[in-house]
Amino acid sequence: MPVDDIDAEFWFELAPLSAPYTPVLASTDVERAFGCHAARPLGRGAFGETWHVSGTPLVATGEAAAKVIYREGYPAARLTRETEGLQRTSSEHVVRLLTAGLVPLAGKERAVLVFEYVEGGDVAAAISAGSWPTHEQVHAFGIGVLRGLVALHETNTAHRDIKPENIALRGGDWSRPVLLDLGLSKQLDVDALTTYPQLLGTLPFMAPEQIRGEEARKAADVWALGCVLHLLLTQKHPFFGPRNERVPRAQALTIVAAGAPPLPEGVPEPLRGVATRLLSPEAHARGSAARALSMPRED
8 A cells, every 4th residue: 555545744853862752651650650669760662661670579679760651552462472472582682571461551451572671772862962982893783783673573473663762772872772562563473463564663773664664574673773774874864854853654755765875985895785785675686684784893
């Protein structure tokens, strides 16, 4: 179905990185639900918001990141599907799911995914603070994210929303990235619960097929990583300007289909080649995360 037939009037809002927001939930309600002595908001996404909870008896460490789903009556089948996919993934570069279930919160029963809390902040916070990585750090960062994607994809699960806000730097180390916020993750080996065409993801990091409303598969994850790598290497997004612009969907599709601008001459191989190929408009031309990870390093 053509994009214009899905929603001709839809506009993407490009929100600033690390934009402040007002939580939907109250910290006291979160503390009561998790039996913890302190809770603070970490971020908000399309389906819910994530809180850092300290002193909760739900996990052995007493510290976790709890993603609370906004929507009431969240399908049990979806929660089970997402939980199974994440539990099959084992990698230091993918956030660990500790537990999942339904929790009474603010008078409503809400679905909750409880993950390990990764100390060190995310990529969005780092670059918003002006802490841009060197080429060597980007190379190490890319290897780490690719390792996480390989582990995720080996379980036939796609992330579907990779962006700077969803990649943590464990201990603030660019060589230790961790994929976060797997609320949009989808197992590709089970019956789909999502009806297409539908938009899922975050515009600046959505592959052309996602913008068209098609199903986001593994190739969409490597495209999103290509966008992040290009951003880190050039200090600007490969396709869009300031993130407070409003871009109509059809125009966004035209922009990304035209391809990314070339990287600066100083970017070394094979980083240049991998980052460029990951942004191929055609999904099949991007290759897999495993293929990108196998590229030899040239000193």
